[in-house]
Amino acid sequence: MTTEREITIKRLHFRCWHRGTREMDFLMGRFADTVLEKLDDEQLKRFEALLELPDPDVYAWILGQKPVPEDKQTDVLDLLLEMRKAT
Template sequence: MTDNSPLPARFARAKFRAWHRGTREADYMIGCFFDTRHAGWGEAELAWFEALIEEEDVDIMAWAMGVQPVPEEFRGPLMQDLQRLDFVTI
C-alpha cells in the first residue's frame, strides 16, 4: 500500500523554505525550529508553519524574541514553543 498523502511533500517543501530564508540568523531560528519540532506535527501544525513562513523574517524573529506582539493567527502553543528558542544549535 502506498501513501498518497500530500503531507510528505509539504513537509519537504516546508523544510526547504525554513532553511532558505535569506539570512543566516533566520535560517537558524526557523530551520532549527522546524527540524526539532516537526516530527510530531499533523495537518494543523504544518498549516500553521506554512502560514508563518509566508511572513517576513524580521517579523517572525521579533515575535519569537518577544519584541513585537504576535498576531492573533499565530498565537498559541506553537508560537510559545518557537519563543523558547531552546532549539537553536550553532
Template sequence: MSETREIRIKRLKMRSMRRGIKEMDLILQAFAARRLEAMTPGELDLYEALLDENDQDLYQWVTGQALPPAALAGLIQEISLTFQP
C-alpha cells in the same frame, strides 16, 4: 494531484532554512527538524502561514521584541523555546 505529507514536510523544511536572514534560517531550521514530523495537518497549515510572514517581523516576535498576531502567538512561543534548555 495533492502533495503527500512527506513531500509537504520536506518542502516546509526547505522553506524554513532558506528565509532571507540567517538568524531566522537557524531558528526555523532547528524548529522544523525537531517538530514538523509530529505536527497535525492543521498545525502544518499554521506553520505554513507563519512562513509567509516577513523575516524581520518573525525575528522580532520570536525574540520578544514585538507581540505576534494572536493567531500565531502559540506557535511563536513554541519556536522561541527552540534554543532554550
C-alpha cells in the same frame, strides 16, 4: 511512494533553511529539524501560514522585541517561542 504529508514536510523544511538571512535560517531550520515531523496536519498548515509572514516581524516576535499580534498567535508559534527560550 511519497505521501502528500511527506512532500509538505520536505517543502516546509527547505523553506525553513532558506529564509534569506542566517539568523532566520538557523532559528526556523532548527525548529524544522526538531519539531516539523511531530506536528499534525492542521499545525503544519498554521506553520506554513507563519512562513508567509514577513521575516522581520517573525524574527522580532521570536526574540521578544515586539509582541505577537493576537491574530498571529498560534500553538505552532508558541512551540517556536518555547524552543527559542530553551536555547
